[in-house]
Structure formats: C-alpha cells, structure tokens
Amino acid sequence: MAELPPDLEALGDALTRAGARAGALRRHRILLRRKLLASLGAGMVMFAAMTPSQLGTADQVPFLQQFATAPAAASSFGCDRPRGHAAYRAPDCDAPQPQAAR
DSSP: OOOOOHHHHHHHHHHHHHHHHHHHHHHHHHHHHHHHHHHHHHHHHHHHHHSOOOOSOGGGOHHHHTTOSSOHHHHHTTOSOOTTOSSOOOGGGSSOOOGGGO
16 A cells, blocks of 8 residues: 555544544443443332332221221131031121121
C-alpha cells in the first residue's frame, strides 16, 4: 500500500480512534441497559414472590359477620366423634350446617 502524507495519516488515525471510542461507548450503553433491565426483571420477580397473598377470607370481614347465619366455628365444634364413644354424636351435628361451616 502506498504511503500517505503525514497529515492524512494522522487524520486516518484520529478517525479510527474516534470510531473505536464511539463503538465502545455504544457497547457500554447497551451493556448498562441490559443490566438495568435484568435487575428490574429480577426485582419484579422477587416482589411478586415476596408479596403476601390474600390475608384472610371474605367470611372474616367484620362487616359481613352481621349477615352470617351462624359462626362457622360454633356450629361445627363438637361434631367430631370423641374417642371411645362410637355411638355418641352431639345433637346439633344432625342439623343442617351452613355452607361456610362445611
């Protein structure tokens, strides 16, 4: 290849360095963007995993208690057979249970 004059040689070197710097800066910005998106994605996954689900059911809301026919714990308490008494069942166990107690 033919030798270039020194001023054109310096201009070519300057343009090569500027292009390399611009490419390195572009690659660095892309890398930072990828890291940011990966961090946001991991943060969203952790937020979804660590956020508590529903803390209670609808029948535990105090406002709805006034509409309940019977408390679920009171109507189903004592309906299990005691040990050793195979023939005994509490009298209220034969009554129909509300849907929430089943």
